[in-house]
Amino acid sequence: MADKYKGIATKIIDNVGGEQNVKSVVHCATRLRFVLKDESKANKEVLQDIDKVMSVVQAGGQYQVVIGAEVNDVFSSIEANFNVNNKEAKDSNESDTPSKKSLSGLLAVIASFFTPYIGVLTGAGIIMALVMTLEMYGVISDKSLTYVMLTALSTGIFKFLPLFIAVTAADAFKTNRFIALAIAAAMVFPLTDALGELTFAPFGYTIYFDKYGGAVVPTILAIWVTAYVERFFKRWIPKAAQIVLVPFATLIVAGSLAFLFIGPLGTFVGEMISKGYSSAYGLSPMIAGAVLGGVFQLLVVFGMHWAILPIAMINVNTQGYDTILPVMFMAVYGQVAAVAGMVARLKGNDRSIAVSALIPGFFGITEPALYGVNLKYKRPFIIGLIAAAVGGGIVSFFEVKIFAFTPILNPLFYPLFIGKDSNFAALLVASAITIVIAFIGALFFGLPKPKKAEPVPAVTTPENVVPVANVSDSTITSPLTGELIPLKDVNDPVFSAEIMGKGFAVVPTEGVVTAPVDGEIVILYGTQHAIGIKSTTGLEVLIHIGINTVELNGECFTMTTETGATVKRGDVLGSFDIAGIKEKGYDTTTMVIVTNTADYTDFTYAKENGQVKMNEEIVTVK
Structure with a gap:
């Protein structure tokens, strides 16, 4: 089956600097979370205008591309088509995580521990709520098989959370996942349940063995130390013996440190954080x-x-x-x-x-x-x-x-x-x-009060309008009067590089926009700066008035059509205030794009530049 997200995935990877610029990428419920080698190589403007991309955020040491509900499909396409998470291909000294020296980097690391399995945590939480609701209303008994089974399914992940943290922390700290899992498994082993309170008193210092089921801080600290211990033994143990001796030595040393020092220290730190919040809460x-x-x-x-x-x-x-x-x-x-x-x-x-x-x-x-x-x-x-x-x-x-x-x-x-x-x-x-x-x-x-729009100027003056001709249904006419320019001359990389599709642009001299094809209005943005029309022959035409004019939030625009309306070529769709847009510092260049360009092979231009009148024939698409 064809990968319908491959095109989107390709555009995203190309505009984060290519797969060689990607240290790692994971996703949460709505975002692709990239760690890039050089963020300056990413093209934020282009990324933000890619289909399915809602926004781009640089925060926490990550380059986050917000996708929404289809993030998993886009992520799967990226993993299937690009070598972006191949740890073996990376330099062994290169970290997949941002610098931990900054607060931003620290927050990114903490986030990376939870985001890959947030869906599982949420699903388990819903089961937990369901069990409690059913028990509360007497639908099931706490002695029933259903109760026991659902309780295990919902609470198991939280009791054994260190195992999940071990996997993501191992990736973050660049250590072996299975050694990390072994350390975490030892920490959640029911030692204290079987033997009661366990203590160890070297040099008169009493250490209490704790139960680490669900523990966050102790597990993170333990895997962090495990990473250093493993790297130490990799340097000194001959490669021929590493497959057995490195895990053996790491488990002995890191495991002992986890039980005797890190675990108790982590528990102490966790308690201090909790008490600190409680103190602030108490004030x-x-x-x-x-x-x-x-x-x-x-x-x-x-x-x-x-x-x-x-x-x-x-x-x-x-x-x-x-x-x-x-x-x-x-x-x-x-x-x-x-x-x-x-x-x-x-x-x-x-x-x-x-x-x-x-x-x-x-x-x-x-x-x-x-x-x-x-x-x-x-x-x-x-x-x-x-x-x-x-x-x-x-x-x-x-x-x-x-x-x-x-x-x-x-x-x-x-x-x-x-x-x-x-x-x-x-x-x-x-x-x-x-x-x-x-x-x-x-x-x-929620919305500002609309300002009074300028009255729509007459559009029937012979000097600035060409009468609607008997042109082919596959022909696109100019929706504006002004100066026709090629897309490559537009001051916006999304349009000039034809990322959105082929078409043309007009620098308008009159603030009236008309339908360039016969068809149906399928998109009318709330900001009124862009209109999408699907023609009777299947052409998907986007009229984008101005560059970055979405930031005007509808100011300077008055559209007289609506989504679902049937229009004929030359019908007035609305008006816009050219002077007002320019006063606010925006370029009024209007792009007319065939967004389903991939469905067509031939674009024949009747005219590519110069003065153009409304309804004048520009391009025929076949």
Whole structure:
């Protein structure tokens, strides 16, 4: 079966500097996360305009390409067609991770430990919520086979989380995955369950053996040291004996260090982090919750939100509950409810994008909502942050608790909040308030009030309009009056390199745009700067008015058509303010692109440059 994502994958790899510039690439729920050798070789502008790419973010030492729901398909195509994760092909001294010397690099490393299996954690969390719900309503008994089986499926990954961390940490610290797994397996081995409390007292110093099931910090530290120990033995043990002696020596040394020093130290550090948060929380829970709620989705934008999850996990492991996750829950509600409000305001393709973002949003994945709607229009994003700050302040003030860890929160997880002193009612109230603020705010203030547009000028003056001729259905006419120029002269690499497809460009002298073909309006962006038409013969024509004019958010544009409308060649689609666009510093050059260029082999131009009038024949496509 043909790989329909190969074209997108190829464009992405080409514009991150080629496969030789890629140290590694992984993906989470919505993003391709590249670690590049030289970020200056990447072409952010081109990447952002590739089909399926929502945004490009440089943060946490990673070059993140936001795809959305189809990220797994694009990632699979990249792995199938490019040699980007072949560790054997890389220099042994070359790290797959960004520098750990900076905070940015540290956050990237922490994120890399969790993102590859976030879907599994989420799936297990949903099963956990389902089990608790079924038990709570008496549908199943805690003695039943169903209960035992589902409980094992949902809690197993969390109890043996060090095994998962071992794999990703081994990749991050450049050590053997299986040695790392062996160390982690030893740390979760039920030694203390079988023998009770174990102590060791060298030189009078008592060391307590702990249970490391679900432990985050001890596992990370143990694998970090394992990497150095393994490299040490690789230098000194002859290659002929390395296959056996390196694992043997590494397990003995690194394993001993893990049990005697790293494990206890990691446990201590984890407890200090948890106590530090608890202390800050104790000073003013409401302020702490409001601040975290207000900034959490900002961390999502920069891909740094996973760095907070270990603290929540530590809290659950050490205290039996956590107060961070309830605040994160409000942050999710804030953005998703804002998108729901925008659904009522948007039209056409933008509305469809907003509706589709609600589905993953319901399950706690907010990136489609962020990049598909809220950040695009800015106001809904800010409104969502404000709503989350209010909700976060409320749940923290009432000390709402969650009694099990889950990396992603949604309504299915409400049973995890039920327990002694959980203040579950406060969670429901805070959720409702957050949703109402975000929804109402986006509904009424999500879009700026439209400014009065200039009246559409007459388009029938003989001097600037060519009467619609009896041309072929496969002919594209000029939708504008102005100066015709080749695409290669356009000041935008996405269009000049014909990445979007073949076509032509016009520098307009009049602010009226008409249909260049007979067909149907299939795309009308909410910012009104671009229109997509599918002709009666199958041509997919994009009219893109101006360069980077999406940033105007609809200002200076007034379209008189809508998605789904049937148009004839020469029909007026709308108007735009040329002077206003120029005053704001934007280029008004308008591109007319055949986005399904690959379906055609012959582009015959009747004219390639010079003055052109509206409805004048430009190119015939066959």
